Amino acid sequence: MSAILRADGLHVRRGEHTMARGVSFDLPAGDALAVIGPNGSGKSSLLLGLRGLLPSTGGLHLDGVDPREVARAEVARHVAVVPQRNESAFPMRVEEMVRLGRAPHRRPWQGWSRADRELTRHWLDRLGLDPLRTRAVDSLSGGERRRVFIARALVQETPVLFLDEPFAGLDPAARGEILACLHDLRADGSRTLVLVLHDLLPVEELCTRVVGLRRGEVRIAGACGEVLDPAALEDLYGNPWEELVRPGEGVEEERRVLLPARRDGRR
Amino acid sequence: MKNTTLSENAPNGPALPPGGSAREGAIAPMARLGGAAVLFVIALLGLSVVGGEWTAGRLLEAWRGGSGDPASAERTIELWTQLRLQRLLFAAAIGGVLSLAGVAFQAVLRNPLAEPYILGVSGGASVGVLSAPWWWAVGAGAMVPALAGGLAALGLLLGAARWARVRDSASLILTGAVLNAIFAAWILLLYTLLSGPQAGGSRVEVGLAWAMGNLGPERYRVLGVLPELWLVLGVGAVTLLLLARPLDLLALGEEEAADLGIEPRSHRWLILIVGSLITAVAVAAAGPIGFVGLIVPHAVRRLVGVSHRRVIPWSIFGGALFLMLADTFARSLLPGRPLPVGVVTAMLGGPFFILLLRRRGEGDA
Numbered sequence: 001m002s003a004i005l006r007a008d009g010l011h012v013r014r015g016e017h018t019m020a021r022g023v024s025f026d027l028p029a030g031d032a033l034a035v036i037g038p039n040g041s042g043k044s045s046l047l048l049g050l051r052g053l054l055p056s057t058g059g060l061h062l063d064g065v066d067p068r069e070v071a072r073a074e075v076a077r078h079v080a081v082v083p084q085r086n087e088s089a090f091p092m093r094v095e096e097m098v099r100l101g102r103a104p105h106r107r108p109w110q111g112w113s114r115a116d117r118e119l120t121r122h123w124l125d126r127l128g129l130d131p132l133r134t135r136a137v138d139s140l141s142g143g144e145r146r147r148v149f150i151a152r153a154l155v156q157e158t159p160v161l162f163l164d165e166p167f168a169g170l171d172p173a174a175r176g177e178i179l180a181c182l183h184d185l186r187a188d189g190s191r192t193l194v195l196v197l198h199d200l201l202p203v204e205e206l207c208t209r210v211v212g213l214r215r216g217e218v219r220i221a222g223a224c225g226e227v228l229d230p231a232a233l234e235d236l237y238g239n240p241w242e243e244l245v246r247p248g249e250g251v252e253e254e255r256r257v258l259l260p261a262r263r264d265g266r267r
Numbered sequence: 268m269k270n271t272t273l274s275e276n277a278p279n280g281p282a283l284p285p286g287g288s289a290r291e292g293a294i295a296p297m298a299r300l301g302g303a304a305v306l307f308v309i310a311l312l313g314l315s316v317v318g319g320e321w322t323a324g325r326l327l328e329a330w331r332g333g334s335g336d337p338a339s340a341e342r343t344i345e346l347w348t349q350l351r352l353q354r355l356l357f358a359a360a361i362g363g364v365l366s367l368a369g370v371a372f373q374a375v376l377r378n379p380l381a382e383p384y385i386l387g388v389s390g391g392a393s394v395g396v397l398s399a400p401w402w403w404a405v406g407a408g409a410m411v412p413a414l415a416g417g418l419a420a421l422g423l424l425l426g427a428a429r430w431a432r433v434r435d436s437a438s439l440i441l442t443g444a445v446l447n448a449i450f451a452a453w454i455l456l457l458y459t460l461l462s463g464p465q466a467g468g469s470r471v472e473v474g475l476a477w478a479m480g481n482l483g484p485e486r487y488r489v490l491g492v493l494p495e496l497w498l499v500l501g502v503g504a505v506t507l508l509l510l511a512r513p514l515d516l517l518a519l520g521e522e523e524a525a526d527l528g529i530e531p532r533s534h535r536w537l538i539l540i541v542g543s544l545i546t547a548v549a550v551a552a553a554g555p556i557g558f559v560g561l562i563v564p565h566a567v568r569r570l571v572g573v574s575h576r577r578v579i580p581w582s583i584f585g586g587a588l589f590l591m592l593a594d595t596f597a598r599s600l601l602p603g604r605p606l607p608v609g610v611v612t613a614m615l616g617g618p619f620f621i622l623l624l625r626r627r628g629e630g631d632a
Contacts, residue, residue, distance in 0.1 A: 048522075051526070053522065053525055053526075071530070072525050072528050072529055072530050073528035073529070075528070076526060076527055076528030077528070079526075080526070081523075081526040083522070083523055083526075086519065086520075086523070087377075087520060088518060088519050088520075089373070089374065089377035089378060089379065089518040089519075090374075090379065090518055090568060090573035091573060092515075092573050092574075093572065093573075096515075096572070096573070096574055100515065100516065100519075100527055101527070103512055103516060103527045103528050103529075104527060104528030106512075108509065108510060108511075108512045108513050108529070109508075109509040109510075109511070109512070111576075156527075
């Protein structure tokens with residue numbers, strides 16, 4: 001089995017602080033990894049370390065390269081990132097923003113090729129952004145904006161995609177929008193995803209594997225179905241959890257749901 | 268130009284971005300045509316207005332062979348080409364340089380309010396020039412101390428910001444403003460020293476006129492800086508045009524720029540240094556002329572969008588137009604008493620800065 005992303009005893013530092021300690025996992029191509037944990041547990045720092053933007057020690061292997069040892073343009077041809085928020089200094093239009101995903105494939109002074117433009121149009125179309133393409137990114141709704149950055153990451157044509165809290169700050173409708181978009185990507189199977197997730201609902205739906213961090217320490221690691229249970233989550237988040245089983249109806253399978261338990265034990 | 272920059276987007280109104288109506292390809296021929304027309308009008312104004320007086324008729328007459336006296340006709344034409352045209356070209360070069368520097372600083376510092384003059388880089392270059400006693404004797408030699416002063420100011424700005432743990436770009440602007448005030452005090456001090464008993468009064472006068480930003484004949488003729496200026500503008504423009512995409516990416520923030528394949532730090536430094544160098548050269552040549560790099564790039568972004576491949580050439584062009592017009596205005600406002608052009612740009616630019624500040628506060632800048 002060849003892992004497309006592998007960390008081996010990875011320590012990620014930010015200044016003098018160690019943000020993630022001894023993280024090890026193997027992620028086969030086409031899988032999806034969820035990185036979970038309480039606030040400040042080092043999830044986003046781990047994501048930065050995995051793409052070489054924070055200093056780290058230990059083994060790191062991303063689609064055949066060590067991102068700490070190659071140029072940024074090279075890294076950007078292996079992994080694309082959907083940022084949590086964007087604070088562009090100037091009001092950029094949707095199409096321009098998405099097209100910037102082609103930047104790692106061109107020399108800085110080269111113009112966009114026809115293929116670049118076509119690929120941009122293709123993903124704008126597939127993510128339903130075509131009607132918005134001349135709008136300013138900062139005039140869009142939260143869900144639309146998130147889709148713009150997913151489109152940009154896809155235009156980047158990398159085998160690995162990092163998404164930093166793709167549901168943060170979205171209302172339920174927008175969450176549904178992004179969830180559907182990510183489901184499509186999973187079904188497509190051509191990309192390996194790493195998602196930092198703040199809540200658990202999408203984890204089992206979207207991901208095959210999970211890493212749980214608490215204060216930089218790995219508390220959970222493995223396949224979702226095997227390692228996620230109330231005891232493990234209590235250890236991770238520090239509050240009691242319980243498992244509910246939703247009976248299947250018709251063709252639907254039975255589903256289990258993990259939820260924070262009320263202190264008095266009732267629901 | 269002014270009207271477009273002032274047009275408001277309704278808060279939740281049509282979501283076209285500023286400049287969003289500028290569909291690629293559609294606006295380009297129109298803009299080029301309009302630009303050429305504006306250039307023509309401004310050049311005509313600049314060439315024919317003297318001390319508030321319209322003198323195109325006299326030139327035409329001279330071209331036709333003059334009204335009798337051929338010597339006077341020749342002199343008129345010479346006056347025009349030697350003085351007026353050179354001055355106009357000088358204004359165009361300086362305007363282009365200053366506007367380009369503004370574009371570079373705004374993208375890298377991620378703030379549409381960033382400008383070398385406001386950040387104190389021009390002030391540092393001025394201190395450099397005035398500290399070097401040979402500055403008016405050698406002309407183009409003034410560029411060396413200006414470059415040193417400009418780079419030192421950039422170093423001081425970023426150093427002070429780092430030391431004071433300034434993280435947001437608004438505080439960086441504030442740091443620059445304070446630096447600017449310090450440099451202003453230095454300039455006054457240097458003047459006081461210059462105006463000592465052993466120094467000639469005329470030096471102080473020349474220096475004073477320079478320090479207010481001046482495109483007068485004593486600058487471009489005596490110093491003979493025109494070729495150097497075009498060279499610097501050319502090299503700076505080509506360098507920054509080659510870096511147009513990194514500029515686009517850096518405007519998104521350091522982390523995103525890195526994720527899209529550039530080394531943010533080295534690019535940031537390179538662009539800031541190029542921006543400071545071209546500013547310093549402009550300061551050595553014409554004194555610190557403020558706000559060109561603030562007003563012009565802002566207007567250009569509204570007209571052609573934010574992609575630096577378009578913003579850079581249009582800003583150079585717009586800066587040239589703007590300073591040509593401002594200088595014509597400056598030397599025509601008071602008949603017989605040409606004003607330093609820096610006075611005009613500052614009077615326009617100060618309120619414009621406040622306006623941009625207000626619009627940023629409203630989330631639209």
